[in-house]
Amino acid sequence: MELSIIIVNWNGKKLMGQCIQSIKNSISSINYEIIVVDNGSSDGSVEYLEVNFKDVLIIKNDKNYGFAHANNQGMERAEGEYLLLLNSDTIVQKNAIEKCIGRIKRDSRIGVLGCRLLNQDGSLQPSCYNFNSLKNSILFKTRLINFIPKEERYKYEVRIKSFDYVSELEVNYVCGAFMMMPRSLVEKIGKLDESFFMYAEEADFCKRAKKCGYKILFYPEAEIIHLGGGSSKTINEITEKRRIVSRLKFIKKHNGNTYYSIYRVMSLADAMMKAIFSTACRRGVYKAKIKAICSMKYE
Numbered sequence: 001m002e003l004s005i006i007i008v009n010w011n012g013k014k015l016m017g018q019c020i021q022s023i024k025n026s027i028s029s030i031n032y033e034i035i036v037v038d039n040g041s042s043d044g045s046v047e048y049l050e051v052n053f054k055d056v057l058i059i060k061n062d063k064n065y066g067f068a069h070a071n072n073q074g075m076e077r078a079e080g081e082y083l084l085l086l087n088s089d090t091i092v093q094k095n096a097i098e099k100c101i102g103r104i105k106r107d108s109r110i111g112v113l114g115c116r117l118l119n120q121d122g123s124l125q126p127s128c129y130n131f132n133s134l135k136n137s138i139l140f141k142t143r144l145i146n147f148i149p150k151e152e153r154y155k156y157e158v159r160i161k162s163f164d165y166v167s168e169l170e171v172n173y174v175c176g177a178f179m180m181m182p183r184s185l186v187e188k189i190g191k192l193d194e195s196f197f198m199y200a201e202e203a204d205f206c207k208r209a210k211k212c213g214y215k216i217l218f219y220p221e222a223e224i225i226h227l228g229g230g231s232s233k234t235i236n237e238i239t240e241k242r243r244i245v246s247r248l249k250f251i252k253k254h255n256g257n258t259y260y261s262i263y264r265v266m267s268l269a270d271a272m273m274k275a276i277f278s279t280a281c282r283r284g285v286y287k288a289k290i291k292a293i294c295s296m297k298y299e
Contacts, residue, residue: 003032003101004080008070009088010039013048016088020053026092030101035077037070068192068201075191087177089227096222100180103219111185111214112206114174115222116165125226127175128160128218132247134263169218173206177226185209200246207254237288244292268293
């Protein structure tokens with residue numbers, strides 16, 4: 001088996017079906033399998049798969065165990081020489097996966113490969129990142145970043161937006177919506193860290209890969225459409241809480257307690273200022289962020 005495509009689903013029947021069909025329409029020349037890990041969906045996702053995609057391997061969970069745990073389950077069952085972690089809210093474009101397989105095979109130093117992500121309207125969706133750091137935070141919060149040449153600013157942005165995304169680029173990490181890797185990497189550094197329920201698991205995985213000498217590569221020749229998540233006020237507050245908790249866990253794991261403590265205080269001060277001066281519709285998000293930061297313990 002050349003490739004195992006792992007998709008985690010939670011109540012996303014329609015999007016998941018669209019994603020799977022796009023894979024089938026895209027691939028023509030490689031031997032692959034699709035594994036769907038269903039995190040306790042209540043929308044009939046499993047039954048839909050069983051009727052419409054009989055060749056898909058389904059792993060059924062009784063509840064939502066999180067993104068990392070579910071992907072790890074898929075990795076354990078996968079038989080492919082290469083693994084692709086693919087979000088269910090994606091639409092794979094023609095030959096995208098085959099192009100990525102071809103590129104990753106040409107360089108054994110590639111640990112994780114990410115492709116070009118597009119929004120539903122065809123516009124670019126920035127998908128490469130730098131790790132959160134005190135230096136980067138200070139540069140942007142004090143606006144010292146304005147003294148750095150524009151063509152160099154992508155090196156300091158957390159989400160890289162100033163890069164043109166038309167050429168290859170080695171980065172710290174790529175968006176978890178599309179992450180291709182050789183099985184040998186997982187065997188060497190381990191699977192995703194399940195202490196991250198959602199968010200930062202891809203950053204952590206890429207960080208560990210880089211520490212072992214692998215490179216993380218953005219590859220623009222392949223494209224997928226990434227539809228993204230919901231945008232209601234409630235979801236935004238929950239999302240912000242999960243995001244900041246995962247970010248702080250990542251900082252603590254890879255930078256130590258002293259660095260974490262300073263970063264935590266800076267993040268708290270920033271969130272408090274924004275909560276005071278933000279509009280009413282955004283205030284709830286910053287309050288959720290403050291609660292999340294305060295919930296983190298010093299250990």
